Amino acid sequence: MNKQSNTYTILYSAIMVIVVGAVLALVSGALKPKQDENIRIEKMKQMLSAVHISPESDAMVIEAYNKYFTEAFSVNNAGEVVGDDADAAFAIDMAKELKKDAAERVLPVFKFVGDDSQVRYLMPVSGAGLWGPIWGYVAVESDGIAIYGAYFSHSGETPGLGAEIEKSAFQEQFQGKQLYKEGEFLPVEVMKAGQKPTSGADYVDAISGGTITSKGVQDMLRVCLTDYSAFLNTLSNENSK
Amino acid sequence: MATKIKEVFFNPFSKNNPVIVQVLGICSVLAVTAKLEPALVMGISVTAVLAFANVIISLIRNTIPTNIRIIVQLVVVATLVIIVDQVLKAYNYQVSKQLSVFIGLIITNCILMGRLEAFALGNKPWPAFLDGVGNGIGYAIILVVVGFFRELLGSGTLFGIQVVPQALYDLGYMNNGLMILPPMALITAACIIWVQRSHNKDLQEK
Numbered sequence: 001m002n003k004q005s006n007t008y009t010i011l012y013s014a015i016m017v018i019v020v021g022a023v024l025a026l027v028s029g030a031l032k033p034k035q036d037e038n039i040r041i042e043k044m045k046q047m048l049s050a051v052h053i054s055p056e057s058d059a060m061v062i063e064a065y066n067k068y069f070t071e072a073f074s075v076n077n078a079g080e081v082v083g084d085d086a087d088a089a090f091a092i093d094m095a096k097e098l099k100k101d102a103a104e105r106v107l108p109v110f111k112f113v114g115d116d117s118q119v120r121y122l123m124p125v126s127g128a129g130l131w132g133p134i135w136g137y138v139a140v141e142s143d144g145i146a147i148y149g150a151y152f153s154h155s156g157e158t159p160g161l162g163a164e165i166e167k168s169a170f171q172e173q174f175q176g177k178q179l180y181k182e183g184e185f186l187p188v189e190v191m192k193a194g195q196k197p198t199s200g201a202d203y204v205d206a207i208s209g210g211t212i213t214s215k216g217v218q219d220m221l222r223v224c225l226t227d228y229s230a231f232l233n234t235l236s237n238e239n240s241k
Numbered sequence: 242m243a244t245k246i247k248e249v250f251f252n253p254f255s256k257n258n259p260v261i262v263q264v265l266g267i268c269s270v271l272a273v274t275a276k277l278e279p280a281l282v283m284g285i286s287v288t289a290v291l292a293f294a295n296v297i298i299s300l301i302r303n304t305i306p307t308n309i310r311i312i313v314q315l316v317v318v319a320t321l322v323i324i325v326d327q328v329l330k331a332y333n334y335q336v337s338k339q340l341s342v343f344i345g346l347i348i349t350n351c352i353l354m355g356r357l358e359a360f361a362l363g364n365k366p367w368p369a370f371l372d373g374v375g376n377g378i379g380y381a382i383i384l385v386v387v388g389f390f391r392e393l394l395g396s397g398t399l400f401g402i403q404v405v406p407q408a409l410y411d412l413g414y415m416n417n418g419l420m421i422l423p424p425m426a427l428i429t430a431a432c433i434i435w436v437q438r439s440h441n442k443d444l445q446e447k
Contacts, residue, residue: 009306016313020320027324034331042334 043090047122050137050151051112069122071111077102079230094126095133098223107227112139120148121235123228127220130212132156134165134220140179144235147188150174152217162213173204180236185229190218250371253379255441260383261434262444265351270387271426272343277400279339280388282329284381288374290321290347291356295373298361305362314357315348322347352380387429395420 002008041058044065048055055064072086083089089108097105110122119142126135136152150171157163164170177188179202186201193205206214225232259265266287274280297317298305305313326344329337337344347353356376361369392398394417397405405414419425438444 003304003306004308009309012304012306013309013312016316020316024320024323027327031327031331035327035334038330038334 046151046153047110047137050122050149051114051120051139052149068112068114069110070113072108073111074106074108075228075231076107077105077227077230079232079234082106092124094124094135094224098126102227105227107231109228109231118142123224125220125224127216127223129154129157129165129216130162130210131158134213134216136165136217136220138174138221138225140232140235142235143239144232145178145180147174147177147179154213157213158210160209161207162210164207164210165213165217170204170207177202177204179225179232185226185232187221187225188218190214190221246368246371249368250375253372253375254382255379255437256443258379258383258437259352259355259376260380261430261437263352263355265355266380267427267430269343269346269350270384270430271423273340274384274388274391274426274429275395275421276339277385277388277392279336280384281381282333282336283340283343284377284384286325286329286344287347287350287352287380288377290318290325291353291377292370292373293321294318294353294357295361295369296366298357299364299366299369302362310362311354311358314354318353318357319348352376383430383433386433387426390429391420391425395425 041061045055045061047069048061048064051068053064053068055061071084072089073081074083074089074092076082083106089110092106092108094108097107108124112120112122114120120139121142121144122137122139124135124137126133128134132155134152134154134157136150138150139148140146141148152165152171154163154165157165174188179185179187181200181202186199189197189199189201189203190206191197191203192211193208197203253259257263260267260270269283269287273283294314294317298314301313322345325347326337329340329344356372360372364372389399392400393404397403397410397416405416
């Protein structure tokens with residue numbers, strides 16, 4: 001067969017594509033369970049980071065997770081518990097929930113019992129930065145008012161600018177901030193250094209040069225925590241009883 | 242024949258090193274050498290991709306239609322790179338996160354296309370394999386040397402383990418933050434080129 005002919009070239013590329021496709025599908029199928037496990041461990045690690053625990057190895061991550069996050073359940077945006085299966089709550093993808101109507105969202109809550117046997121609650125948040133998705137976890141005290149810790153991550157923010165939300169210097173600012181002011185729900189705002197929110201809400205300093213990512217963090221907190229506000233209300237009511 | 246095979250394998254280490262003599266693949270030298278571990282993993286990844294791509298192209302070299310040979314080379318390299326990426330995600334997730342986009346960018350590494358076009362298309366699989374491994378190692382050596390100096394001077398660690406003793410810090414020694422930044426990778430690579438050329442008369446331009 002003439003190797004320079006069009007038929008040969010087209011046949012050659014067609015066969016090549018089929019072979020390559022089959023090989024890649026095979027590799028992807030074989031490695032998927034292992035990769036999913038890594039992603040699961042990474043998620044646990046991020047959740048532990050929000051409550052100031054950083055295990056050294058992957059095996060210790062699972063151990064620490066099982067030790068500290070004793071319970072998980074899911075609530076709707078009216079604050080009612082709609083599910084008590086911990087695995088189901090862990091599997092919920094916050095970004096997908098946010099695409100649903102507010103009333104239909106299933107919001108996971110993780111109960112954290114620290115070494116000081118204080119009960120705290122961890123909630124995932126998800127939003128958009130400048131270049132792509134950003135997400136994180138916010139842990140609140142058992143009264144549902146004060147933030148105990150926060151963790152944020154991103155998929156592709158600018159290194160040195162927006163990507164700084166990943167750094168502990170930014171995340172540590174959230175500790176002790178309050179989500180309620182005189183009974184009114186006001187999520188923490190992210191403001192340029194020197195500015196204050198007019199609403200009187202608690203605030204943290206934004207990343208300089210990362211304005212849009214910082215705004216993204218603020219919007220993410222506002223949108224996601226508003227969904228949780230009914231649940232947080234029940235927490236603070238129970239607490240004041 | 243034996244000496245030719247030897248040359249194919251050993252020349253890329255020093256006399257014809259892809260990074261410091263041919264000055265190819267410099268952008269990944271900038272990007273992944275702030276720490277030693279990602280530098281080493283990147284070196285191994287490139288070596289694996291290059292060796293297998295060379296063998297595959299060499300095996301099918303007589304069947305490839307000339308007018309789409311670059312596309313065929315790209316498809317082979319891209320497939321291997323995706324496999325490497327998937328394997329890293331499964332077995333070394335932390336490093337795969339650090340290397341992120343740079344594993345994918347192995348495809349654009351000039352060393353690969355250069356070796357496929359210049360060597361694999363015209364040689365038998367065994368020499369092609371040795372050429373791939375040789376060039377991969379030649380690339381990895383430079384990455385590791387640059388990574389070694391950048392991590393040691395920039396963070397005081399090697400493979401993440403503290404090697405600069407605390408006593409030295411107490412005496413006022415400080416990590417050089419500039420070493421972490423990309424420009425120092427170029428300067429370190431340039432120093433290696435300088436040392437190598439001053440030892441190797443053949444490489445000096447008149």
